[in-house]
Amino acid sequence: xxxxxxxxxxxxxxxxxxxxxxxxxxxxxxxxxxxxxxxxxxxxxxxxxxxxxxxxxxxxxxxxxxxxxxxxxxxxxxxxxxxxxxxxxxxxxxxxxxxxxxxxxxxxxxxxxxxxxxxxxxxxxxxxxxxxxxxxxxxxxxxxxxxxxxxxxxxxxxxxxxxxxxxxxxxxxxxxxxxxxxxxxxxxxxxxxxxxxxxxxxxxxxxxxxxxxxxxxxxxxxxxxxxxxxxxxxxxxxxxxxxxxxxxxxxxxxxxxxxxxxxxxxxxxxxxxxxxxxxx
Numbered sequence: 472x473x474x475x476x477x478x479x480x481x482x483x484x485x486x487x488x489x490x491x492x493x494x495x496x497x498x499x500x501x502x503x504x505x506x507x508x509x510x511x512x513x514x515x516x517x518x519x520x521x522x523x524x525x526x527x528x529x530x531x532x533x534x535x536x537x538x539x540x541x542x543x544x545x546x547x548x549x550x551x552x553x554x555x556x557x558x559x560x561x562x563x564x565x566x567x568x569x570x571x572x573x574x575x576x577x578x579x580x581x582x583x584x585x586x587x588x589x590x591x592x593x594x595x596x597x598x599x600x601x602x603x604x605x606x607x608x609x610x611x612x613x614x615x616x617x618x619x620x621x622x623x624x625x626x627x628x629x630x631x632x633x634x635x636x637x638x639x640x641x642x643x644x645x646x647x648x649x650x651x652x653x654x655x656x657x658x659x660x661x662x663x664x665x666x667x668x669x670x671x672x673x674x675x676x677x678x679x680x681x682x683x684x685x686x687x688x689x690x691x692x693x694x695x696x697x698x699x700x701x702x703x704x705x706x707x708x709x710x711x712x713x714x715x716x717x718x719x720x721x722x723x724x725x726x727x728x729x730x731x732x733x734x735x736x737x738x739x740x741x742x743x744x745x746x747x748x749x750x751x
Contacts, residue, residue: 482704484512490715492517496573497564499551499608502529504677505628506577507536508707514542516711518573521564523547551578551604561611571616573714575626576605576649581642583683594641601645606652613665621664624714627653629671631729632737646671650725657723666722668713673729676700694738696731 496513500506501522507529510520514537522533522544530546537544547563549556564571579601584593609625617623627649630636636643649669656667674680674691692700709728712718727733 482702482708484515484708484711486512486516486708486711486715488516490516490717491573491711494518494572494714495521495564495568495570496575496714497521497523497560497571497608497612498575498577499523499560499604500576500578501533501546502526504577504679505672505675505703505706505710506575507533508703509575509577509626509710510544510707511536511540512704512707512711513573513575513714514544515540516715517542518714519543519545519568521545521547521560521567521571523549523551523560524578525550551608552599554607557604557607557611560608561615564612565616570620571612572620572622573624573626574609574612575710575714576608577628578604579628581639581645583638583687584641585638586640589641597641598645598648601642602648602652605649609656613660613663617665618660618663623660623663623665625653625656625665625667626710626713627667627669629669629725631671631673631727631733633671633725633727633733637737637742653725654723661722666719668718668721668723669725670706670709670713671725671727671729671733672701672706673727673732674700675703675706677703690739694732694735695729696735699730701728701730 491513496518498506498510501510502524510522514520522530524530527548534544534546545567547560549560551557581597629650630646653667653669680688
């Protein structure tokens with residue numbers, strides 16, 4: 472599977488070149504996949520972008536793609552699970568651009584495991600990156616820039632289908648928490664002019680699929696009513712729209728982009744009940 476899913480699909484955009492003009496966006500996980508696609512779309516529509524992540528070389532690839540299009544991009548290598556690194560990312564954004572208007576929480580990670588095989592440490596590792604780090608970055612940017620300026624947009628990434636996922640109960644629970652977080656923040660922070668939205672992609676053809684077998688990926692693809700996997704670029708375009716003034720009345724909700732998977736269900740036969748041996 473290695474190298475099969477890569478960035479580069481061309482998606483016609485309906486967004487105006489100035490749709491996000493004057494905004495500053497901080498994107499975690501900006502070196503790959505949906506984070507990178509979102510950074511490129513936001514930059515192409517007028518935003519200055521700050522991308523952070525753990526792998527410097529991938530951040531540089533994103534920066535080069537953005538700069539080639541004539542936009543401004545700052546890269547900050549960081550592990551946003553660490554509070555000091557989160558502060559450093561926001562410090563760099565404020566020093567370079569003076570404010571932060573958009574936060575895209577693109578960083579995340581998960582692994583497939585039977586529920587009974589997920590250790591406490593494994594559970595914590597997934598939630599620390601998907602939930603705690605997202606909250607840390609969101610709060611830092613909000614307290615230091617969005618709330619004082621009375622404007623901002625926060626975007627979280629959830630999962631579709633929006634129900635229990637076999638083999639991913641830890642990750643599905645984490646992403647469900649982000650949906651609820653977006654709703655809660657919309658209730659509390661709307662008075663500051665801050666919108667909070669969760670985007671719930673289905674199976675998206677990115678580098679993240681390289682860790683799974685061809686059989687697993689093919690099974691997920693068979694469950695998509697549209698008959699194909701989604702692309703990072705399609706999700707990036709949606710994020711670009713949600714960050715823009717055109718979406719200024721959208722907050723506190725989850726937008727699903729999954730080719731119809733959530734509506735259809737898993738489309739797989741459930742496992743047969745495990746039969747216990749007869750007593751005696």
